[in-house]
Amino acid sequence: MKFSINRIKLLEELNKANKIIDTRNINPAFSGIFLEASVDRMVVISTNGTLAFKSILNNVNSDLDINIPGKVLIKPKYVLETLRRSEEEFVNFSVIEDSELKITTDHAEFNINILDADDYPMLGFREKGIVLEIDPREFKKTINQTIVTVDEYNKKLSLTGLNLKVQNNEVIISGTDTFRISQRIIKLEESFDELVNITIPFKTIVELPKLLDNARKLKIILSDGYVTFSIDSVLFQSNLIDGQFPNVSQAFPKEFAQTLIVDSKSFLKALNRADLPNDDGLPPIINLRIENGKIFIKSTISEIGNYEEEFENFKTTDDLDLQISFNAKFLTDAIKTFDSEQIELKFNDSIKPLVVQRANDETLKQVILPTFLGN
Template sequence: MKFSINRAILLEEIYKANKILDLKNPNPTIGGIFLELTMDKLTIISTNTVLSFKSVLTNNNADLDINEPGKILIKGRYVIEMLRRLDDQYVNFTAVENSELRISTTSSEFNINILDAEDYPSLGFREKGTILELDGQEFKRTLAQTLISIDEWSKKLSLSGLNVHVTNESVIFSATDLFRISQKTISLTDKETEEINITIPYKTLLELPKLLENAEKLKIVISEGYVTFVINNVLFQSNLIDGQFPNVSAAFPQEFSAVIFVESKKLLKTLNRADLPNDDGLPQIINLRIEDDSIYVKSTVSEVGNYEEEFKDFKLEGTGNLVISFNSKFLLEALKTFDNEPIKLQFVNPTRPVVISKQRNDKLKQVVLPTYLGN
């Protein structure tokens, strides 16, 4: 194998491939990054047996100049470090007797050991199946708005991921840890003829925002037991979670006794002041006493003190005289997903969840259960 390529582009792709590797895997082959060079492209592949990554570089997107095809298996961390230390725009890769890799520029040269490429497993990337096409940046925002409610370590496996439910006109993203629910609906321009209901693992979703950094379009390919994200020249494939995701929409209250209309930024500032630090690092409990023209925000930490503030910059519809308490972490994280927009908080009573959404539409909903204080 022998080729030259744009150093910065290659570094970025190897860095992405290296991110998903499980360095604790006892099989050193799985801990490597597989490079296969043909006469027209360089394919970069990595896997941790659950997630798999594939990137294709060509002359058009990476200034690839091919001299001799071949395949090698590299230790990504060492190659990344070497590429970072170089300043040249282009770098040369040469495999030496299938045991070493020479990385050189006009003035520098590194030699590192490589793994046996023949031992690398053959990975099947699924590019055929039910296809869902979304705006890349909208999907990235959706992840930021919903991942807060996932319990990665839930004993109920179906709760440890993001549920994607596709109907003929929309796709609904839902997550819950049984104390809160995050749900985002995106309308589809093209109607889907097949209903889809899958749950994607949390660890898979954590890696996606990095790949979506500048992506305008995203294609999601769903096949039996797998989901593949196609982003520009990259394929990112993951197993799906088995098990039935709960019907979280059934937990949404339909009738409310009080609705508060408020600027999310203003309410957040007040709640942040009430979120007192404590020695054990546990989330604070924030108590809200809602009256017709004031909301009294109160919190107490035994070893620190207490905080109370009167908040008046809101509009109330319905009946006040409601006292309700929340886990500060859950409530603050929910409010932060609305990007300082006007929101509404819909209340039923002190024991039922609050439903938070934008004033203009309810495409994004955050549902937070109250904390019962026994008073």
């Protein structure tokens, strides 16, 4: 095997492939990145047994020039470090007697031991099935807005990922840890008749936004318990989570006794001031007291002290007096997902969920259960 390629482009693809590798895997071959060159293209593959990555490089997207086709299983740590330290635009790769990889540039030469490419498993990437096309920027934003409520270690397996449902020409992305819910709706521009209801694992969702940077096209392909994300020239495949994701929409209150309209940035700053540090590292409980047309934000840490502030930058629809408490992290996480200046905080009473959304916009909702002091 022998080829030359643009160093920066190869480094980018190897970095993507390396992110999903689990060095603790019992199969030594899974610790490597598999490269296979044919006449006019090279495939970059990695897997950890659950996630699989595949990228196709050619002359157009990476200045690839293949002299001798072949395959190699590289140790990514050393190859990546070599490529990072080099300053050359192009690098040359050649395999010596199936045991060593030689990397050369105009001014340097590196020899690195390799793994046995014959030990690498044959991976089947599913590229046929139900196909859903979504704007990659919109999907990345949606993931970042909803992943905050996913608990990777939840005892209920069905809650350890993000749920993707398609109905009425809308893609509904939901996450919950039973204490809070995130839900974002993406309206499809073209008609989509298939019924889709899948749950994508947390680790897949964590890695996916990194692959969506600067992506031009995204296809989500569903087939037999797998989901494949086709992102330009990259395929990213994952198992799906078994089990029924709960119908979280039923937890959204339909009517509210009071709505506060606040500036998201100034309200978040006030919450951060009330987020007192403590010795056990747990987030404090923040109490909101609404009375006589005023809002007071208070937090108390035992053996340390308390903080109270009157928050003035708000509007209200009613003069309801209310006192309600929340986990500080849950409340700040929810508000950070909104990039608008004004958001609505919708209340009923001290024991029913709070709903956070944009003013007059229900495409993104954050729902938080209150915390009962003394319990």
